[in-house]
Amino acid sequence: MLAAADRAHYVTTKEELADRYGRGPRPIRRRVFWVTVATAAILSVAGLSWLTVSNSLDDVGFDETGYELVDARTVTVSFQATPPAGTSFACAVQALDEDFGIVGWRVIEYPASEEITRALVETIPTVAQATTGTVQSCWAT
Structure with a gap:
């Protein structure tokens, strides 16, 4: 059986896991980047959709x-x-x-x-x- 001091050694904290596997709090810059990319993609799709619809309105x-x-x-x-x-x-x-x-x-x-x-x-x-x-x-x- 392990002593209390030895068991404490096997308990891993969130910080230790983050250091071990590279997961830490995400910097705000990364979130801003992905929000910007998603917004640009949505605006591009909306713009192309509008061009398609507006061109077909005058189609003969x-x-x-x-x-x-x-x-x-x-x-x-x-x-x-x-x-x-x-x-x-x-x-x-x-x-x-x-x-x-x-x-x-x-x-x-x-x-x-x-x-x-x-x-x-x-x-x-x-x-x-x-x-x-x-x-x-x-x-x-």
């Missing part, structure tokens, strides 16, 4: 519904556009040759309307024989 969707090769110098492109209600928009429509080179290009502007989906047909003059007609992009104006 479109779906090509067909094209027709009218003659060697003309193509018509049919498509549906879905702009935000009450927003004017523009679309870039192009005609391509068999090597996917652009042989005709036109930007068409459309006035604002309360219609959600608008069916459109546009004629594109070309400088050479085209094999297809497409909508390159649409955007709010």
Whole structure:
């Protein structure tokens, strides 16, 4: 059996454990650093989220519904556009040759309307024989 003096030797205080394993009171600088890092991360995510939402508010969707090769110098492109209600928009429509080179290009502007989906047909003059007609992009104006 151990004497009282020997048992006291085996009792470890919090300070001894902290010295042994390197756990001491955390300095305030470390907490400030992590609070700053967390705040910066939250603000970055919030900023990127806002940019994503604000850019999509003015997004103009479109779906090509067909094209027709009218003659060697003309193509018509049919498509549906879905702009935000009450927003004017523009679309870039192009005609391509068999090597996917652009042989005709036109930007068409459309006035604002309360219609959600608008069916459109546009004629594109070309400088050479085209094999297809497409909508390159649409955007709010």
